[in-house]
Amino acid sequence: MKNKYDVLIIGGGPAGALAGKTAAEKGLSALIVEKRPAIGAPVRCAEGIGREALLEFIDADPRWISAEMHGAGIIAPDGFFMKLESDMAGSKVGYVLDRKFFDRELVWKAAEAGADVAVKSRAAAPIMENGVLKGAKIEYCGTVTDVRADVVIAADGVESKFSKWCGIDTTVPVREIMSSVQYVMADIDIDQHSTIFYLGNDVAPEGYLWIFPKGHRTANVGIGISGKKSGEGHRAKDYLDKFVKKTFPNGKTIEYIPGGVSVCRPLDCTVADNLLITGDAARVVDPLTGGGIYNAMYTGKLAAEVAADCISKSDTSKKALMIYDKTWRASKMGKAIERNYNIKEYLIKQPDEKLNEIIHSVSKMNLKEFSTLSLIKEIIKVNPKLMLELGALAASIR
Amino acid sequence: MVICIVTINEGKNQHNHSMLKVHRDICGYCGCCVSVCPEGALELIDAYLSVEPNCTSCGICAKVCPLGALEVVNEK
Numbered sequence: 352m353k354n355k356y357d358v359l360i361i362g363g364g365p366a367g368a369l370a371g372k373t374a375a376e377k378g379l380s381a382l383i384v385e386k387r388p389a390i391g392a393p394v395r396c397a398e399g400i401g402r403e404a405l406l407e408f409i410d411a412d413p414r415w416i417s418a419e420m421h422g423a424g425i426i427a428p429d430g431f432f433m434k435l436e437s438d439m440a441g442s443k444v445g446y447v448l449d450r451k452f453f454d455r456e457l458v459w460k461a462a463e464a465g466a467d468v469a470v471k472s473r474a475a476a477p478i479m480e481n482g483v484l485k486g487a488k489i490e491y492c493g494t495v496t497d498v499r500a501d502v503v504i505a506a507d508g509v510e511s512k513f514s515k516w517c518g519i520d521t522t523v524p525v526r527e528i529m530s531s532v533q534y535v536m537a538d539i540d541i542d543q544h545s546t547i548f549y550l551g552n553d554v555a556p557e558g559y560l561w562i563f564p565k566g567h568r569t570a571n572v573g574i575g576i577s578g579k580k581s582g583e584g585h586r587a588k589d590y591l592d593k594f595v596k597k598t599f600p601n602g603k604t605i606e607y608i609p610g611g612v613s614v615c616r617p618l619d620c621t622v623a624d625n626l627l628i629t630g631d632a633a634r635v636v637d638p639l640t641g642g643g644i645y646n647a648m649y650t651g652k653l654a655a656e657v658a659a660d661c662i663s664k665s666d667t668s669k670k671a672l673m674i675y676d677k678t679w680r681a682s683k684m685g686k687a688i689e690r691n692y693n694i695k696e697y698l699i700k701q702p703d704e705k706l707n708e709i710i711h712s713v714s715k716m717n718l719k720e721f722s723t724l725s726l727i728k729e730i731i732k733v734n735p736k737l738m739l740e741l742g743a744l745a746a747s748i749r
Numbered sequence: 750m751v752i753c754i755v756t757i758n759e760g761k762n763q764h765n766h767s768m769l770k771v772h773r774d775i776c777g778y779c780g781c782c783v784s785v786c787p788e789g790a791l792e793l794i795d796a797y798l799s800v801e802p803n804c805t806s807c808g809i810c811a812k813v814c815p816l817g818a819l820e821v822v823n824e825k
Contacts, residue, residue, distance in 0.1 A: 509780055512792055522785065525813060528785050530781055583817060586816065608779075609815045611781025
């Protein structure tokens with residue numbers, strides 16, 4: 352670890368790894384600091400990602416893919432099962448990753464490209480000079496080192512503190528944090544090539560419960576509920592335990608994973624002087640699905656590209672870095688976040704009876720493109736009156 | 750800016766004599782609470798949740814905790 356880098360990256364998850372790799376490939380000196388003693392652990396993720404989304408960044412590798420998904424199912428509050436299949440039967444539509452190995456692979460690629468990596472190294476405070484960010488104080492095994500950088504990329508996840516220290520309000524509203532718990536379960540009866548989503552106020556209020564297969568008779572079984580609905584005796588863990596007891600009474604839990612997922616709108620602004628904010632720290636999780644891996648990789652890569660460009664022009668002011676914020680908001684990802692936020696806001700207000708009605712309208716769906724957007728389009732097709740209820744939102748779905 | 754490197758176990762609020770208690774046997778060190786804290790008083794340092802003196806014992810973190818590891822305790 353040196354005392355000066357072009358780019359300092361806080362966090363060694365998918366956002367930080369892609370930022371480090373991209374910065375190094377652009378010829379910049381870059382350091383990734385990870386506060387945990389290991390990259391990839393502990394996992395705080397359901398580990399699902401769409402096939403196309405993954406392949407945009409990296410070729411699929413069996414070393415970090417737990418299972419291939421061929422379809423999905425949605426279970427209505429009344430138990431009705433809606434099956435979703437790809438137009439081309441049996442084709443891969445997505446993956447459930449093994450994040451412990453996936454994250455390591457991404458950081459390894461950053462290191463291979465030339466980025467420095469430091470684990471058990473925590474950004475304890477920003478270095479501010481005349482109100483301007485100049486780097487961070489990095490704590491490692493009781494010693495604190497000043498690491499200066501032209502640009503700092505905050506990729507410090509849902510529990511992000513760095514941007515807050517720089518004066519940016521990152522607080523997630525209570526109703527928009529998904530209070531979550533997941534068990535990795537073994538010896539359970541599942542369809543190992545299909546992700547399952549359970550909806551309903553009794554199962555997962557303002558959220559959903561998931562089964563994401565990890566292979567033969569094993570899966571991530573988890574739940575996210577709105578923070579607003581959480582409280583003593585009715586927490587995410589209470590709901591999950593109730594479900595597991597009923598559905599997998601003989602299953603064995605081999606990993607216990609609590610977590611928080613933001614489903615709010617992204618930060619109002621994801622840049623400041625010498626600072627770019629990425630991934631979960633920027634609150635760019637998909638508010639409808641809670642998926643964040645792709646969005647983290649996309650913003651991490653883009654942040655480093657913008658940093659490289661601005662450093663080459665010797666201007667890393669907020670104004671110069673602003674192109675990062677503008678670009679991701681105008682991107683397919685940015686538009687999907689805005690659209691899915693509005694769909695989420697609509698769905699959480701619907702009573703179970705309405706969800707039943709929507710899901711009952713079709714028992715089996717073949718999707719040309721396996722995405723939430725095409726699913727919603729198909730649902731609207733068979734429920735034309737939804738178009739009226741969605742009002743202005745409908746225009747963004749066409 | 751002062752950052753507490755040596756962290757304390759509980760956040761004690763000077764104003765209303767309540768404090769945030771972290772049940773360390775229940776806490777899963779996931780950081781869900783950190784994201785909702787309006788004061789920025791919580792920080793997840795690997796497998797350690799620090800509560801800084803600016804905690805107001807508002808209880809938002811205790812509400813959202815997926816495991817029930819946080820509790821606002823009123824002192825007599």
